[in-house]
Amino acid sequence: MSQVPGGLAAQYVGGRRVLLFSFLLWSLTCAFAPLDAGKVNMMVVARFLVGVAQGFIFPSIHTILAQWVPPHERSRSVSLTTSGMYLGAAGGMLVLPSLVKYKGPQSVFMVESALGIMWSFLWFRFSSDPVRSEHPKAAAAGFGEHNLPVSREKKIPSAGNLRRFTKIPWKKIIFSLPIWAIVVNNFTFHYALYVLMNWLPTYFELGLQLSLQDMGSSKMIPYFNMFIFSNTGGILADHLITRRLLSVTKTRKLLNTIGFVIAALALMAIPLFRNPSWTVICSSISLGFLALGRAGFAVNHMDVAPRYAGIVMGVSNTAGTLAGIVGVGLTGRILEAAKSADMDLTSIECWKNVFLIPAYLCIFSSFFFLLFATGEKIFE
Template identity: 35%
Template sequence: MAVGHYEVGPVVKQSKDGGEAVPHVSSTMERDADADQGPTWLFWRRRRYIVAFLAFLGFFNVYALRVNLSVAIVAMTANRTVQGENGTVSYERDFDWDSKTQGWVLSSFFYGYIVTQIPGGWLAARIGGHRVFGIGIVATSLFTLITPPLANASVYVLVAVRIVEGLFEGVSYPCIHAVWARWAPPLERSRLATLAFSGSYVGTVVAMPVCGILAKNVGWPSIFYVFGALGVAWFLAWWWIVAGSPEEDPNISPEELAYIQKALGTKPNKEIIHPWGKFLTSLPVWSIVMAHFCENWGFYTLLTQLPTFMKDTLHFDLKDAGFMSALPYLVMAIILQFAGHLADWLVARDILNLTNLRKVFTCGAFLSQTIFMLLAAFLLTPAGAVTSLTIAVGLGAFAWSGFSVNHLDVAPQHASVLMGLSNTVATLPGMISPSITGYIVQNKSAAEWKIVFYIASSIYLVGAIFYGVFASGERQEWAKESSSERKDEEHAYTNPALEMERT
């Protein structure tokens, strides 16, 4: 039967505690939807997984474009041996920037990035998340391509360019939730979202050594040309392949369209009014914000300081420090795939309702990270510290399968704005944590690094407690439709004709 000639809301599956858990699609319906699309590993036959894979590549570019300057600036300010005609040897470098200027250049990105989180989510809800996501990344890519000549013009121009790049990249995380609000069935939210987010960590792991190779063999400008070009190429594929919703995708199969529509419901398009007062007074929303802040504190602390810690305290050479610093994020990218599938499986089998799932994954990860951060502080041996920090970062994948998808649970139609809100607060650690670490670690002693790890452990613990008490996986009352619309929806579920049509 043709899909779309009647409106259908999501079939609500009650949780074990009697509350509303998730819009339910039976495993039989899920199997029927996939029956004509081949084995599960043939992801390209499912348009929602193509969207997720391209989003993965998009986040790969997001982080590659973000960290490229961190590597390039080393080559830009490194001394270069120059031999004169008369045999004299001198040293010169392209940019004579002191450490303070370099820190200013590297941090400038975040001053733009923090500004567009909430506006990006709001814009995505109005014109479509896929458009804002694509435009944000391609604009950053284009500015990256012109970075070398602008850097040669003036350090102030370079700072301005990095701020503008941050403005455009700031929309990426908020607007992807607007994409999932239309594309991700509730029982697949965790796996699709974490697949996309894992691109960030793979981008970090791949980009840093590749940037080093390019700088050494081709020259530092090639870093910006290569990754800028990759971002533009990705945008062309994204713009051509990804539609704003399943209904707009001409290549989606009727079975997959029916499955997504029955899982999410088809609603008439209407302007979304965001209840800002409800956002700011909702404890479940603030539990997401708190969890996002706490996870990013540990992430940014290690991302910016781990190579220094390994070199100065664990006495790795620079090459080994770079590899070991990337290892935790590679482990996290791998675990993210497992954690997302496990989360969806536990909900689909009714082993955990959404509220308990989000709490178990997020609080369990935070408590584990607290323990392993403390272990790293006490061990301070190369093998012990690297193992502890790798496990701590890797287990963050379970937290990302918890709080980072939670926006879609509590208010799916407002998820992009809520992600903008939480990521605004979660950007602050990227600006604060390196400064605090620099203030504490002045003599590069093991005792000073212990304080850094104690702070991160304490923040993880606070996040676990707050999220465990106040988080929810249920759609909030202020995010539900009007009572009259809910009654019409409930009547549709019990209408025998529609029930027969569904089966």
Template identity: 30%
Template sequence: MYSGSDSDTDDNEYPLLRGKPFLKVTKAPACCSARYSLAVLSFCGFFMAYALRVNLSVAMVEMVKTIINNSSASHMCPGHASSFVIQHNTTAPVYDWDADTQGWILGSFFYGYLFTQIPGGYLARKFGGKWFLGIGILGTAVFTLLTPLAAHLGAGYLIAVRVLEGIGEGVTFPAMHTMWSSWAPPLERSKLLSISYAGAQLGTVVALPVSGLICFYLDWTFVFYIFGALGILWFLFWAILVSDTPENHRRMSLLEKEYITSSLKNEMPCLTKTIPWGSILKSVPLWAIVMAHFSYNWSFYTLLTLLPTYMKSILGFNIQQNGFLSALPYLGCWLLMLLGGQLADYLRETWMVRTVIVRKSFSIIGMVGPAVFLVAAGYTGCNYTMAVAFLTISSSLGGFSMSGFNINHLDIAPAYAGILLGITNTFATIPGMVGPIIAKALTPSNTVEEWQIVFYISAAINVFGAVVFSIFGKGVVQTWAVADFHSHGN
């Protein structure tokens, strides 16, 4: 029978399961390997997923009629007042949607996204993550192609399409976590996952400015046609080249297959069909991840959906400038996410820093740091350089959190990582639903003072989540996540 407490006293053992000796295996080369090929393909998948998700944030600026009056113009920074009257060729329709309607449209994606998190993790564990992730992004791409038609039919139809897109994307992260539980050796976990999920940040980086250029030189409808078609193209590559597990991969070397399976033996000696739902829901370390994930996503989703609006309404940038400047924060986040993954595994493997220390340290940097610079951004006034710089630094530092609480699911319960991510991402989706609506409600006149309140709220929630995770987070496999623990009725 498995024995041991849930303390972190043995957290420096490798791999992460306490009481098991570290099994020395020959490390397979990373170059041209199947596991890094999976990381690259999943990187491209999350690139498309986030490009399909955020393009509406920029397109919305062009989809809605802008009424200029003395009251609204007085809130703009004077240096860019002319940007609203720049003319560009467009034949696409515009709509009379008020601020509340826009908030509901921008947040509607997350209503669908919420409901497929836990089912996505459960079904991916049972049937494999490849097709759930692939078809999820394919469905999002198809509904993206239908977005202009839905907008023409009315705001209600557009909200419905965005909800369906969210349903498709809701399975992606749990399915990917499930796949990595079978593919990622413990000492390469931070690197592989940071490469994989960094696609989300780069997708945002590319989609925001490219959407602005498409809106300017073509019209906003082409934003959805182009990105939707690219999403379908990615699915074809994913369907042909990816396997659910190393055992099913037909082209990988025997050395790499042995390296992966042997590295994971101590963490998942055997999988049971029974899922310990009661123990999962009572796990304090899991709820620590929930709080961190919820808190981080509050500021992340608020900026993701409303940063183009802030750039236009407060700083007065035109549609071309808007897309590029809105992308800068996510470019920094992408770079630091990749750097953080390399640094986290280096600290664990070379310096033998305990996993729990690495996860908590990276979470603090990736949550408290953004909070400080987000508040500072609210006090830059019309200093465009400082405003953009502080927003960029804020989001960039958030990239470190990927090697913090975001990967911690695989540390505490690798056999159920997809299910755990489904649970935490369910709660972490709530900010995407209510954040834009609350932010829109708090900024009816789009004044600097109103946006300061939005930034204060986001920063306070971020700090709260970092504190909770720092106190209650763990870095070792929990007793309830071990197969032989269940087999003895415990």
């Protein structure tokens, strides 16, 4: 629920300030989260606050990148920035279980809080708003002193004048097919991601009869693979665009299609193998190529609407978050229905639809993006 408000806040106040507020809020909430059986309601409130705070992060990031990054650097900038969450997931998979074992569950919250607060200090110390048109990065991105995207009157002390905020074209955003191409692919990306993140451990435990404790570092491979492929896609996209080998539109469509189609094939293959090693390989390929596809749809916000990148990202990421709610819940119902029908949770048939649904969504989304996406600016 906080994605679109996060985009609006970044538009009005500036992504730098909103991002700092977001990190401080969820970091402090983690620090004071009570792991007490008698304080369940307080834990629910803490989880709510963390969700609200983190909903501001991606709209703020895209607002900042749209202001600072010129078009020929957007793909690798977005890919590098967002790939941190995959590296964090891989590191968490490797380190946090041992931390819980030796220091208790509260230590996880304290470590995450400390990392967030340290990052906030560095961000406060070294980040800045692109308020001056003479700054080379701001000028190259097209967001100088007189054309920074804003939506109300605001005094800029360094400029010594008033800057007029532009009206946000909500109707055009809602009814734009290129925007819907981004939204549909964001939904599919997160549907597949959340299903694999939440249910793949259960598949190993129940479907393959393999304890996660016995998997060692192999359980972090899919997320580390996402980090590698995400950055590979960003570098490749910028190379194709700057070398004029392909237009921005064709580059976005090419990488999005390759990523989503190969991910779909890998998802279809997961239930066919009863070998844990092949399951790790297939899930790694699937998540890796989904991350590669982000060089298509996830950068496209800044192509079509650089002035409103945070808001469009908020709309798109709302669909992505809803995909997690729908995908995780639907998967649970599929397995419950199979169990009610006296199907063994170790059988292939029981798990086939769990992986086929995101696979079919990937194929549908790739065609939708091919038909309606563009790399041209559609919002002035």
